[in-house]
Amino acid sequence: MSKEIKKIGVFTSGGDSPGMNAAVRSVVRTCAFHNIECVGIYQGYEGIMNGDFEVLGARSVKGIINKGGTILKSARSKEFRTKEGRKKAHDQLVKAGIDALVAIGGDGTFTGAMIFNEEFGFPVMGIPGTIDNDIFGTTHTLGFDTALNTVVEAIDKIRDTASSHNRLFFIEVMGRDVGHIALNVGIAGGAEEILIPEEDLGLDRLVESLNKSRTSGKSSSIVIVAEGDKIGKNIFELKDFVDENMEGYDVRVSVLGHMQRGGSPSCFDRVLASRMGVKAVESLMEGKTNYMVGLKNNKMELTPLNQAIKGKSKINLELLRVSDIMST
Amino acid sequence: MSKEIKKIGVFTSGGDSPGMNAAVRSVVRTCAFHNIECVGIYQGYEGIMNGDFEVLGARSVKGIINKGGTILKSARSKEFRTKEGRKKAHDQLVKAGIDALVAIGGDGTFTGAMIFNEEFGFPVMGIPGTIDNDIFGTTHTLGFDTALNTVVEAIDKIRDTASSHNRLFFIEVMGRDVGHIALNVGIAGGAEEILIPEEDLGLDRLVESLNKSRTSGKSSSIVIVAEGDKIGKNIFELKDFVDENMEGYDVRVSVLGHMQRGGSPSCFDRVLASRMGVKAVESLMEGKTNYMVGLKNNKMELTPLNQAIKGKSKINLELLRVSDIMST
Amino acid sequence: MSKEIKKIGVFTSGGDSPGMNAAVRSVVRTCAFHNIECVGIYQGYEGIMNGDFEVLGARSVKGIINKGGTILKSARSKEFRTKEGRKKAHDQLVKAGIDALVAIGGDGTFTGAMIFNEEFGFPVMGIPGTIDNDIFGTTHTLGFDTALNTVVEAIDKIRDTASSHNRLFFIEVMGRDVGHIALNVGIAGGAEEILIPEEDLGLDRLVESLNKSRTSGKSSSIVIVAEGDKIGKNIFELKDFVDENMEGYDVRVSVLGHMQRGGSPSCFDRVLASRMGVKAVESLMEGKTNYMVGLKNNKMELTPLNQAIKGKSKINLELLRVSDIMST
Amino acid sequence: MSKEIKKIGVFTSGGDSPGMNAAVRSVVRTCAFHNIECVGIYQGYEGIMNGDFEVLGARSVKGIINKGGTILKSARSKEFRTKEGRKKAHDQLVKAGIDALVAIGGDGTFTGAMIFNEEFGFPVMGIPGTIDNDIFGTTHTLGFDTALNTVVEAIDKIRDTASSHNRLFFIEVMGRDVGHIALNVGIAGGAEEILIPEEDLGLDRLVESLNKSRTSGKSSSIVIVAEGDKIGKNIFELKDFVDENMEGYDVRVSVLGHMQRGGSPSCFDRVLASRMGVKAVESLMEGKTNYMVGLKNNKMELTPLNQAIKGKSKINLELLRVSDIMST
Incomplete structure (x- = not known):
């Protein structure tokens, strides 16, 4: 049986995309709604290793739903790719009493999260944030x-x-x-x-x-x-x-x-981010781990992180044909 | 066996919505691609009854994909609601050698098209164009x-x-x-x-x-x-x-x-319009009639017009819950 | 001879307009440039009376040049219209060691500043912030x-x-x-x-x-x-x-x-706000008081507050004529 | 005494800029207002030499005020730089009964117009259309x-x-x-x-x-x-x-x-274009020639073409200083 989740950490990593802030806001407010403490982690995996944490309440994320970029900043980390780096990260999380992580990013971010989960059994949940839409398990990534x-x-x-x-x-x-x-x-x-x-x-x-x-x-x-x-x-x-x-x-x-x-996220991305944040937190509460939340057939669905990374999202061949006809 | 389609008429009707022009463009270019003649009909059902027609080639619809409103204009017609009006419309279509209609609009438009199809066996295909998203059989109407x-x-x-x-x-x-x-x-x-x-x-x-x-x-x-x-x-x-x-x-x-x-349609609406136009014309070519094209699970699907009208698109209850949580 | 200005307070008042934040940023950074301390005052005249002050450094106003509204908030104050209210305000300013005020707003704001200056000899400088462009002494108000x-x-x-x-x-x-x-x-x-x-x-x-x-x-x-x-x-x-x-x-x-x-200010309004903030602070430093900064013939010019308020900006009759010709 | 102007030709030349269409519209409607015939010339100087003309009435320029680019197209012409080319152009204009030209463009365009005017005494009036604002005699060029x-x-x-x-x-x-x-x-x-x-x-x-x-x-x-x-x-x-x-x-x-x-012109550029078109046509009607219309101190003023070209618009040194202070 999984341990009860009392404190969740959230971070953004990899290339930024519009809607990341809306997703952070959603994670924070869903935590507040369920009386879970929420901790914002700055600079992605670097911030986990350095304990760059800040407790975020419902009002902390006011006025960010329409902002591009990410208030939590993003960074690429070489150190986290080493076992020592990940050990350091785990120590920081344990020390801060954080029970689970929501990772917002692309396949590099998810790969890190997956390895971290496998090594330490630490609960992680991914939210696909990238403009490229190159993640399997969701018809739309955040920012696309x-x-x-x-x-x-x-x-x-x-x-x-x-x-x-x-x-x-x-x-x-x-x-x-x-x-x-x-x-x-x-x-x-x-x-x-x-x-x-x-x-x-x-x-x-x-x-x-x-x-x-x-x-x-x-x-x-x-x-x-x-x-x-x-x-x-x-x-x-x-x-x-x-x-x-x-x-x-x-x-x-x-x-x-x-x-x-950059730019202010579209209505679609803001709504998607809000839905994904709710699903991510509530899935962790249900004891799920090592998944990515995604949009399938207009519903929130979970996909195992390893599938999300390996399976590439395929081009819609119908669109190729439409393009040919339109340039008649 | 259905008659071969050699000439298609296209019109917009009811309240206008962004993406209608992109849909008209798609219908026209798909016709050109398949060597079908395409006729633009002005002012909706009024224009059919008055023979307000113009032949449109691939170049006629240049530069309209990003324009709001509808170059074919829209109007509500009392006369078409009468049997005499519809008879007049049918006469005009026959006279002009038009074999089938693509109707872009909402439920009022589709009701007219359905009755017209039932009375005269005239091939019709609907494209849902309304900002309200109140049509069954598509997750998104054009302009939403x-x-x-x-x-x-x-x-x-x-x-x-x-x-x-x-x-x-x-x-x-x-x-x-x-x-x-x-x-x-x-x-x-x-x-x-x-x-x-x-x-x-x-x-x-x-x-x-x-x-x-x-x-x-x-x-x-x-x-x-x-x-x-x-x-x-x-x-x-x-x-x-x-x-x-x-x-x-x-x-x-x-x-x-x-x-x-109003306003220039979003990327989503322009792509949707392009896909719907292709599907509408090619469905008529396959002998289908009395359907609406729609987006379901990211694919183009047909829904009988009578279902599209009667079945109301339902609110996503998950969104209501997300809204409650977000206002924490 | 006027006293040296070491500490300037800045506030926004009346209806908000796009560019107010850019003006606040400019006042703050111009103060920093000249080694003058800058104090942000919240809620307009209400905030002066209540001592709702916050010291603002160059980095405090990061990322606001493109934001609509005003981070200093705005409010209308009945109390400041009374002599007692203004006395209270003066006491707060003296207590906080503030030597001069930059008031960003419209004619109501300027009327208050002018009376306050007359009663207490307190140095004030106005920046015209209103979308209505109804201030004399500037071809463009901020936000217009x-x-x-x-x-x-x-x-x-x-x-x-x-x-x-x-x-x-x-x-x-x-x-x-x-x-x-x-x-x-x-x-x-x-x-x-x-x-x-x-x-x-x-x-x-x-x-x-x-x-x-x-x-x-x-x-x-x-x-x-x-x-x-x-x-x-x-x-x-x-x-x-x-x-x-x-x-x-x-x-x-x-x-x-x-x-x-609302909305993010145009390039014009951001540049205008930046120029006005510099001019306002440097005019106070030169011992000027009871003026409004404005744009005249593409240059920054000062207009006495009483003229700014009384003299209404007139309609350009040429534009009326252009309008008539264009609707030919 | 100058000959009465009964027919004006208008063209765009050089790099396009937002507001050119609004200026064309204004020239056309001002002509209509004064019962002068207006002829649109396609492809700039190339079009003059080729007689690529179209009569434009008030309704011909409907719906273009908010469109980027230029409906009259633009092109650079080598031939017009030769005496033969300009002779050919003059012949076409005489043949078409065109009495005067409004040239919308930058310094290259104006140089051509000035030489043409000097050689043939043909009435010309310039409207500064370029995003670069590099023309003397106007604080703002169209599109800037x-x-x-x-x-x-x-x-x-x-x-x-x-x-x-x-x-x-x-x-x-x-x-x-x-x-x-x-x-x-x-x-x-x-x-x-x-x-x-x-x-x-x-x-x-x-x-x-x-x-x-x-x-x-x-x-x-x-x-x-x-x-x-x-x-x-x-x-x-x-x-x-x-x-x-x-x-x-x-x-x-x-x-x-x-x-x-590209892009839809700002309110400022649309109003400026409308004013410039009126001024250009009415100046030609008054017998003025070889000038450029411009905005000075918020008024429409004429500058001789040779000054507009030679005198470069200077950088506002105040802005350089504001920039330095703002990056404090």
Whole structure:
């Protein structure tokens, strides 16, 4: 039988994403609702090892639901990857009387949590916070929806100038080694072509597609390039390739960069974060451990951390087809 | 065996919602992709009866994916509710050689389409376009996600001034006789209380809740009121009630109104619209009729129109509970 | 000769406006730059009387430049209008060793500061913070530019739905008894008519204008109504009047309300706030008192508080004419 | 005595900027108001030479006031730089009965217009449309204010992630060889340092400034780099320099790129565009030629084109000082 949970620690780790603060708020308030003490841990795993803790009450998280970034800060930790580091972390948690951890982050964060759980039997629960949507066991990671809107707004702006000048734009978007962001913003931004890691379009097909687009009467074009795309050229080389091999194009490149990670979370991400925080705390209270909370069929479901990490979230093939039809 | 579809008419009807243009674009481009002729019909059912048609090619719908409202306009029609009106409409469609209709709108629109299909055996396919999310057979109607973000941004602004002045705000949001918008924006906007038609909280509980909120140290409060709420008082009467029955409150009212219907659609709504347009056209091509396309478990699914209309989409009870916990 | 200023108190008062936080930040950092101690005063004049003070260093105001509302809160005070109240306030300031005050607010705030200065010879400097732009001595009050953008974005959304349905919208905007907001957003929002307190258009001219607009081929129309307009009817009565006296209009009303006061300040307002804070502190250091800092010909200039209050900022008649021409 | 103006041509040229459409609309409607025929010219000077003309009435420019880019398209023309090209252009204008031109663009556009005017005595009037604000004779060029807000919103997002990770960000913004955008967004975005072409800070001062910022307790920093900055290193080299010469920094680079040129114009830019269009048309009607309309002391004023081009708009030194104080 599992020990009663009286004190929960919460932290954010890895790349930040919009909705992390809303998730922290939810964990804190759910604890308050159930009369569990809640401790905020700063700087991720570094903070656990250093005992960088602060007790958080319901009012401590006032006014953060709409803030991007994470008030608990995030950091990558080399030391926690060592057994000594994790021992130090465990000592700090025991010393502070913390019974369980809620870890908000991506697969690196979850890997750390899983190992920590296996080594010390310490209860952990994961909340998937990353804009990349590259976690198995949830249709949406926290921040994905917000990042999509941020990128689409940027594409809309670039299209204004693209169509005024009859230009071709290559726009690089985030997503690590999956194409979720690229595929969705490509459709929503009316892109003529979308280059994603899951599909090797090849340069010939790209040239063919651009020529078709030009022939069909389009005077300006946008091509979305996922940062993890495997076409064999980076986005500036792509521009050079088109400059050299195709005539009549005025090609420009835009790398959207880190602004994609920030901003006030969308309604969807705020609600998702609130639901995930409740589910995470209550699952720990029920004695569950080593799981990630996720959204499946509009319900909160648990997935074992090892599955969440290994099983990669797959591209929706229907979207690829929709994209092709839309660029008719 | 169903007749081959060579020409499809598309129209928008009822209250407009963000994403309608993206859906029209998708229907037009999917037709172009399959070499089907596409006809845009202006002013909804009025336009069918008046033969207000325009052939739309792939380039005709350029640059509309990010525009709110509907380029095909919308209107309510009394005449179409009569048998004579519908006969007139059928004559126009036959005359123009239109084989099938894609109707974008809400339950009023679908009721018209269903009756028309039953009377004339004319192939129809519905796309749910309304911000209210009050249609059965889809987890999201077109425009719902955008409206949620629009409302949440407004609430964020109101909260700035509410917390600067320690005020209590009653904010009325749309949603007809369901509380989907209110419930989601209430959670995302950090509301202390949410009044929805599905739950009769009662004035006493409201007063109790506000007092609890004040006692717990909150200096400003926001209460979201769904326009269809059945607490027995409109939002201005609510203000008067609190003014008279509770001390120390500086109460203000904000009715967000029609701005909730407009604006550039979110990434989610643009992708959803694109998927729905493809599914609608291809379903008609497969001989399907009298259905609505919808999103279920992240897939496109068909629901018979009569079920879409009768079965009301239900409030997610988990969200109600999350809302209660978050206002701790 | 004026006494050296070693400690400055800063407060916000009256209706809040976007940019107040940026101004507080600027006052605090300018003090830090000049090695002057800075004290934040909560709740405006109430806070002075109650000694609700907090020492603010350069790092205390981190991360607030982009926040709406005011971290120092605002309140209206009846007690400060009495001689006893002001005596109490003076005692608190003396006790805390505060040598001068920077008052951020509108004419009510400035009236209080001026009387206080006259009675006690206490150095005061005003920063005009109000969305209404109704202060003499500055072309722009803090928050005016942000409010204009907020309102225009709302009008853009309403126009989406107005033009989809061929509707006439009356939209009420803030501005107290001046028409600055209405006039600017009317032009920027493409309104067919603008009703402002400075010009009594009369109902007949309104009807004539709407008819002309209809005749010229406009299918939807937007009329902006300043809250202080003196046409003799409130906005709902205007709707009723048109419903009764004009045919073929589907009229709707939207009262934008308090969301106009909130939101992250525009670049313009943040820069203006930063400039004003520097000027306010350095003017006090130079021994100036009883002035308001303002923007004139793109330069920071001082205006005596009594002139700022009495002289009302006038409507730019050129804009009225531009509005008429644009609605051709 | 100047000939009566009966037909005006309007075109956009050079880099596009938000507000160009609003200016086109204003020119068209002012012509309609005065019963002057208006002709839209596509693709700038290319379009004049090719006779790419379209008559525009008041309703033709409906719904464009809030659109970024330019419906008249823009292009750079080599041919127009030749005497033959300009002769061809003049022939087309005479053939079409066009009496005068309104040219919307930057200094390249104005140079062309001025030469054309000198060679053929053809009446021209300039409207300054560029985000860079690098034109003499107006405190604001069209699009400058919108671009400032676009950039500041991006900086706000980047700061979310910067402060979550304690990072140093170099952010490159547009502005050609002047620092107006950089200086304003640097202040508004709370940057620790701003590198502009007008001031050679030097690498040593930059290092010193960053160290001071770190010492004063700032854990994250943002440095704004104007694209025309003359520090002798591009933004990626700056990053490498800091990586190599300073310890403890996690440095990132973001080049905001072309999204800065797009987007719906701010209220300020829409009003400015409307005023400029009226002034441009009415000045031509009064027989004025070879001028640019501009905003000076909140009034519309004319500046001879040759002065507008030669005299560069100067950096406001007060802003540089404000920036220094704010980064205390």
